[in-house]
Amino acid sequence: MIRISTIFVGICMMLVAASLGMVLYAIAGVSGYESAIVALATLTVMILYNAVSMRIKDRNESTGQITDLSRGTADLARQVAEFGRRLALVESKIASASSANQERIQTVVGEIGELGALVKQLATSVASHEDMLTAMPAPATVSAASAPPSPTVKAVAVADAPLAVKDTVTPTAPVIVVRPEAAPTRNDAQFTAVVKNAIADNRIDIYLQPMVTLPQRKVRFYEAMTRLRDDKDQVITADEFIGPAEAAGLMGQIDHMVLLRCMQVLRRLMVRNKDVGVFCNMAGATLANAETFAQCIDFLEANRALAPSFVLEFKQSAFRNLGPIESEHLAALAQRGYRFSIDHVTDLRIEPRDLADRGVRFIKVPASLLLDPKHSSNSDIHPADLSDLLGRFGIDLIAERIEGERAVVDLLDFDVRFGQGFLFAAPRPLRPETPANGGASNPPAKELAKEPAKAPTDPNGPARSASSTPARPEPPRSTGNAALARRATGPN
Template identity: 65%
Template sequence: MIRISTIFIAICMVLVAASLGLVLYSVAGISGTESAIVALTALTFLILYNAVSMRLRDRSDVGGQIADLSRGTADLARQVAEFGRRLAAMEGRVASSNSANSDRVQSVVGEINELGGLVRQLAATVSTHEDLLAGSAPASAPAPAAVARTEPEAPVDLIAPFEERPTTPPPLSAPPPRPTPPVVQAQTANAVPAVNGRNQTQILATLRNAIDENRIDIFLQPMVTLPQRKVRFYEAVTRVRDERDQLIAAEEFISIAEASGLIGRIDNMVLLRCVQVLRRLMVRNKDVGVFCNVAASTLGNSTTFAQCLDFLEANRALAPSLVLEFKQSTFRALGPAETENLAALAQRGFRFSIDHVTDLRIEPRELADRGVRFIKVPASLLLDPKQASASDIHPSDLSDLLGRFGIDLIAERIEGERAVVDLLDYDVRFGQGFLFAPPRPLRPEGASATGGASPNQAQDIQGSNGSGTSSPSAATSAGTPAAPSQRVTGNAALARRI
């Protein structure tokens, strides 16, 4: 379609040529024919001039368009190159991710095959053990060594740690009268919580002998959810046995052990036992956890802490389930070295708990930044009306305040049903105390079982701790090696659970 400007220019050129011919005809006296020829000639020149000017203008416009097109093509080429580079980087990442996933799958397949071999060995061991039990059934009385190995296994129920517990603890009445061997009488004496009438020198000597002869026992006390009362965690409580198999409570020997520098060796042994018990528990359920107490002097001693850190680094996979517990006074008196060591544990994924709380002046933000995820407060302290005026927050709001920073409140030392009802009004999620279950002992040599690890792995763990865990007295009992028999008993129990 012809543009309006072109039509206007054509009309103007015709008018100019006609005007020129008319002027020549009327003014110059030229004839009409000559005036028409002159007018046509002028119109032709005007048409040629317009055509040439338009052609030149079109050429300049085409050149600009070509330049613009070249610039757009160059930009498009750069963008295509950039997209190609990004696509190549994404393909590389996908390839590396696929390679890593395949490596992980191969490692998992290898571990599953290894576990299958261990289960087959376990089944063969169980069969042999049952054959031995069937062959020794007609015996008149069990041997003292066998009693020592099997009798203490019952107190701690590691088979179903997440089943519901009764609302009240089972009665601690004595079993029906039956003939009791001397070893069993010595075992029942272990129920005594402490040994009285000892001075510090005697306790120190007993403590040294107990460490050298591996008479450091672990008692487990469950922590339950409220109000369901399902076992969620266990706290490892340390006890020391003397030469007469009588127990010394931690309150009696901790201060002496810290003053004499023995607490580091005790903490190393307790950490080893806790890791082994945790492995046994996690065979049944991966959500179970164990609280392990660590002394302040261990955290501040560079040599002892280095040994503990090496051992915990080797068991870093258990960090989400192993909770290290410290006193409130320890956290309030942290020095530069203790703070650095605590940060090293937090960097490796280990979580912390605070117990022995004496007041509710708590800074949850500071504790959460240091890796604290649990705070254990005595039920009597939470329910004390005086704490509402002595602390910055009412005890009923403490659980919500701690929950905002990812810290769970545990009410400990619960001994009555009335306290449970009152604590539910305070939104307390976890409870611990004799109302649910008292601390129960493990087998005397039960912690020597690695809970699914091979014997070589157990030796590696013991070597990293720096102290052995097998009792010399148990190895020479009744003239037979007791450790293999005891390991068979633990494997048989594990097989029955599976």
């Protein structure tokens, strides 16, 4: 595009040439033809001069631009060389750091390999000991007077105090649970009368069994289990009295008394450990009874500050058969901050979203149900994926009824975080003289019985009791490779 200055210069040259021709024609008396030739020649000279001057100017400008471009290219090459030097320095540093990290990784891998070998030796040793102990005949009851203490097998008294149990439960020997003898057969009317008398005389005992974290085996929760005693101090388990008590409408009274005792136990446990919690069982009949539930919810409302550590537990069958009234009462408990747990799980047909919406935060599944391939083939989800599925909805999976070390190893592959069973500790009762109401003042410092609970007396024979082995002082704990090596090689 022609610049405006060039057009202006051309017009000026034409005016100058025309003016020169007019002057020659008018003043000098030159003919018009000659004046026109002179004007045209003058215009041509000016055009040539202008073209030559502009070309010289453009050449000078191009030379300056080329010089500037050369200078810029040289600067750019210098900067690229500097960046290359810095990049080479960084690469050398990265290579040295990578070699150092590789050496560290190789050292750690070697140590992990040694630990893995020690763990395999430990697992082999434990499995062989367990097989030997399984093959040994175990008597049903042990006499305290005739049975000498054994250095390898310890009889665990059912009344050991769970408050005295350390945070980390490390069983060193298999546990033998001494079960009471079967109570005499009673009909429904007699059994109902026994339950009523036990409630009236406050013969309701609370047994606590710890739930531990896996694999650390640190006590995180306690489950409160209810037992009744008849007039002869024979223990009646929950499976025996729940049916007659629900038929007679007595479960509400039992649950209310158990709630008082469990809340009292939780307060005493939290004095020592703020992270501990208590699972308290509640029957579905209590949710359906409006009068009894009103008493329970009033008490729970007064203690809602402890709601994060107090978990109400229901059976899977009761939770599936909740009616409108029970669901409304359950929602009232959830609004007050209480969490729920489901136990007595018989199948893995679980809807975690629905359970989470209702306030369920724990599900207790028997270890046999998780590890049995027959049950996993009939369920909607593989047990190995159950913990991850429940965790997406904020529900923790608890494996209960764990009785062997092999089950613990298999459950760790399923990413189970909590465990419960006789392998860790047997249920242990509170002291009988512990008050049942929550308003007792100055309770004793230790909550649980110091002496083992006695087995029921047989009217046709001598009384039998569990033999107690004198406690040995614990050896100092070792950590790291030394502890694993010591455990793998066995006790000295």
